[in-house]
Amino acid sequence: xxxxxxxxxxxxxxxxxxxxxxxxxxxxxxxxxxxxxxxxxxxxxxxxxxxxxxxxxxxxxxxxxxxxxxxxxxxxxxxxxxxxxxxxxxxxxxxxxxxxxxxxxxxxxxxxxxxxxxxxxxxxxxxxxxxxxxxxxxxxxxxxxxxxxxxxxxxxxxxxxxxxxxxxxxxxxxxxxxxxxxxxxxxxxxxxxxxxxxxxxxxxxxxxxxxxxxxxxxxxxxxxxxxxxxxxxxxxxxxxxxxxxxxxxxxxxxxxxxxxxxxxxxxxxxxxxxxxxxxxxxxxxxxxxxxxxxxxxxxxxxxxxxxxxxxxxxxxxxxxxxxxxxxxxxxxxxxxxxxxxxxxxxxxxxxxxxxxxxxxxxxxxxxxxxxxxxxxxxxxxxxxxxxxxxxxxxxxxxxxxxxxxxxxxxx
Numbered sequence: 001x002x003x004x005x006x007x008x009x010x011x012x013x014x015x016x017x018x019x020x021x022x023x024x025x026x027x028x029x030x031x032x033x034x035x036x037x038x039x040x041x042x043x044x045x046x047x048x049x050x051x052x053x054x055x056x057x058x059x060x061x062x063x064x065x066x067x068x069x070x071x072x073x074x075x076x077x078x079x080x081x082x083x084x085x086x087x088x089x090x091x092x093x094x095x096x097x098x099x100x101x102x103x104x105x106x107x108x109x110x111x112x113x114x115x116x117x118x119x120x121x122x123x124x125x126x127x128x129x130x131x132x133x134x135x136x137x138x139x140x141x142x143x144x145x146x147x148x149x150x151x152x153x154x155x156x157x158x159x160x161x162x163x164x165x166x167x168x169x170x171x172x173x174x175x176x177x178x179x180x181x182x183x184x185x186x187x188x189x190x191x192x193x194x195x196x197x198x199x200x201x202x203x204x205x206x207x208x209x210x211x212x213x214x215x216x217x218x219x220x221x222x223x224x225x226x227x228x229x230x231x232x233x234x235x236x237x238x239x240x241x242x243x244x245x246x247x248x249x250x251x252x253x254x255x256x257x258x259x260x261x262x263x264x265x266x267x268x269x270x271x272x273x274x275x276x277x278x279x280x281x282x283x284x285x286x287x288x289x290x291x292x293x294x295x296x297x298x299x300x301x302x303x304x305x306x307x308x309x310x311x312x313x314x315x316x317x318x319x320x321x322x323x324x325x326x327x328x329x330x331x332x333x334x335x336x337x338x339x340x341x342x343x344x345x346x347x348x349x350x351x352x353x354x355x356x357x358x359x360x361x362x363x364x365x366x367x368x369x370x371x372x373x374x375x376x377x378x379x380x381x382x383x384x385x386x387x388x389x390x391x392x393x394x395x396x397x398x399x400x401x402x403x404x405x406x407x408x409x410x411x
Contacts, residue, residue, distance in 0.1 A: 008025070011024060011078065012076035027056040028077060030053075031053055032045055032048065033052060038118050039118075042084075046077075050066075050068055082122050087119075091128075092164040096190055098223060103340075106386060121145040126151040128166070132170070137178075148186070149188070151187075153189050153204075154200055163195060175211060185211075185213055188219075188284070189217065191247065208259075209254070209258060217259045219262065220287060220288060222239075224238055226340060241268065241269055248266075248271060257278075264288065268317065309329050311368040311371045313350075313371070314334065315335060315345050315347035315348075315350055317346055318347055335354050338354060351384045352393060355393060359397050359399075374404070
């Protein structure tokens with residue numbers, strides 16, 4: 001057996017691992033003589049009552065532990081990544097791929113095109129199924145990895161090949177296999193005008209609704225930056241307002257609680273945001289579907305102090321809408337995205353340089369009780385997409401900036 005060596009980064013307090021004096025920096029070699037490819041293998045194997053655990057210490061000493069414990073009692077080992085072997089990357093050549101539209105000089109992780117079914121299950125990442133092996137599918141079924149998140153885009157295989165460069169086209173076959181095993185799937189369709197919209201979109205939706213294991217269909221319009229490679233510009237373009245309205249009309253013709261449009265469709269067409277019942281349990285909120293409705297419900301239930309002045313910096317798409325919803329003591333600045341191009345209007349793609357530029361144009365910054373930006377603009381390390389840190393901006397302007405997903409996170 002070829003052993004995978006996975007670094008243990010920390011030990012849970014008062015755990016079996018702490019009692020055994022296993023040290024951070026040790027390597028996990030095997031559990032019950034089995035190789036572990038990911039955290040799923042680890043969780044499955046550590047659930048046993050009898051465990052043979054092999055560890056390599058930081059001093060390169062192999063230690064074998066024979067452990068008897070309660071079923072499902074955790075060992076207490078923690079790792080820095082849920083994937084122990086190599087992360088599966090995308091094999092597709094999508095003409096609308098946002099990674100291809102990234103300029104140089106951004107965070108290195110932004111150029112990594114993960115397409116890993118394990119991160120789909122654990123984090124809700126959408127995958128194309130471009131690299132699923134028979135072994136992967138068996139593991140999905142064996143471990144009951146449900147739900148998963150699939151990037152479908154279209155059910156016409158010729159159009160899928162044109163959009164994604166998918167010559168194998170196994171996604172429909174995979175959906176069939178997983179349907180028989182009751183593995184549920186959330187589907188996204190990135191909509192490109194003149195390619196997979198119109199009758200093609202209706203065809204795709206009808207297919208999805210016919211599958212009992214597809215539990216939600218999220219539809220988002222294609223996003224285009226100024227860095228879209230020229231080779232793709234002849235096929236990929238943004239929707240016009242009338243085209244977006246036509247999509248809304250098509251979706252409204254389906255009397256179902258499984259099909260959802262992203263907020264951009266409504267904000268870009270001045271169409272009323274659906275009520276909360278439309279979104280059921282918000283299955284694709286991280287895909288930009290239902291964020292505005294959740295924000296507005298937070299706002300309506302929140303007691304706003306009308307004596308203080310607040311400054312909100314947000315993208316132009318949401319900013320124009322937000323100005324109409326908040327009282328006068330909330331000063332909303334719709335920040336143009338000069339980094340990726342002004343056609344990019346969502347808040348999450350604003351960079352530190354965009355925020356700094358806007359702050360430079362605002363007088364009396366210290367007169368605001370709070371300066372607020374969306375938490376989606378920065379990562380867990382406080383860095384914007386262009387690697388500028390929130391801390392640097394705060395120091396440069398001698399201000400404090402509050403981040404939050406919704407207003408209730410900011411007060």
